[in-house]
Amino acid sequence: MIAVTKLVKRFGLKTVLRGLDFEVQEGEFVALLGPNGAGKTTFLRILASLSQPTLGEVRIAGYRLPSQASAVRHNLGVVSHLPLLYGDLTAEENLRFYGRLYGVQELSQRIDEVLELVGLSSRRRDLVRTFSRGMQQRLAIGRAILHDPNVLLFDEPHTGLDQDACDMLDRLLRKVAGQGRTVVMTSHDLARVEDLASRFDVLSRGVISASANRSKLGKSNLLDFYRQALAG
């Protein structure tokens, strides 16, 4: 579903990604781990077609970036630590706006489904700026799945959330990932992702330095695996 080959990204003289290879099969949930500044967000922005690679090849759902960016965007839903929502519009108006941009058919019905899924049906007519951070993040997930994408990209979605909001977000992430979607989520919070992902990749020094499936790794070994990946 996602195939990245020898990806290089430079900002001026600084090289952030150094020939990164990355592959995700359909239905996989990959946690992309790494310390601050490792290039996780840069990598995700390239996958999201928001930034262009300096070198290398990126394919998502069979389409190549950046030449087939529009087709890729049809297949992508993105959630970052910013909600990408308009505070002066209601929850329903935000979804209606994005639904029109994505050309979603039977939009009213789809908005009802999505609001129900993220647990915000009762707040549909409230302005987003009156929402708590956790509610905004749930609505952001609703926005990301509104057009029913095959691939979801989550960039540190737990940032700024309290414990309860994180737990609620995790339940929602499991629900949307469990519908057969392919998910890539960046995080530096191991405890948070160890129950969510099916695979753990560590991004360090501009490449994927280690990769392990959850079934092989075992829950208690994630921290050791991560430390070894950074040390190696």
Next chain:
Amino acid sequence: MHNEIHTAEHKPTSNFLSAVGAVVWKDLAAELRSRELLSAMLVFALLVILIFNFALELDPQTRRVATPGILWATFAFAGTLGLNRSMAVEKDRGCLDGLLLAPVDRSAIYFGKTISNLAFMLIVEVIVLPVYSVLYNTNLFNPGLIVVILLGSVGYVAVGTLLSSMAVQTRTRDVMLPILLFPVVIPILIAAVKASSGFLQGLALPEVMPYINLLIVYDVIFTAAAYMVFDYVVEE
């Protein structure tokens, strides 16, 4: 497994127009609620013409000569305020990324933002003109002048929307927009002032037409140029 029947992928023209309409609707709906942008532009514009009124103390003859300059200086400064705010709203909550993630031609976003910025500027102008007429005791309800204001505003907003999308990505965005914008819109401001002056002084249409033509050419060229380069301007 989720289904894939929800999106329409094969109607580029209707998708383009729908995306333009969506951006315009979003901007107008949000502004109707907050009134942040319009109130800032309006208060600023009214203060400018009030200050000019007290500062210049013009006799009726000089007023007619000075009016086009004062009007266009007011529109230009208030317009810059609106353009900055309009794009800052997109940047502050990451919404610009939300727009860029949509599978539509990015020029649809440009045209949507341009149309809503033009609507805000025209609303301010519609309110400022009668206030100016009363304060300066000058009749501004001249069809020719209205056409000039419309053409001048289109050109100003077409360039301003493009440059504000560049300026908003810099750390000094509030200062950067006027620095980038004013040198580029000098031709349009000169043509608009000259044409407005011609109509207010009762000159014949052929004498004013060169400036009207300049405004039309400027509008077409800069709208086309912005359409072509917007994708590259917003690209990271």
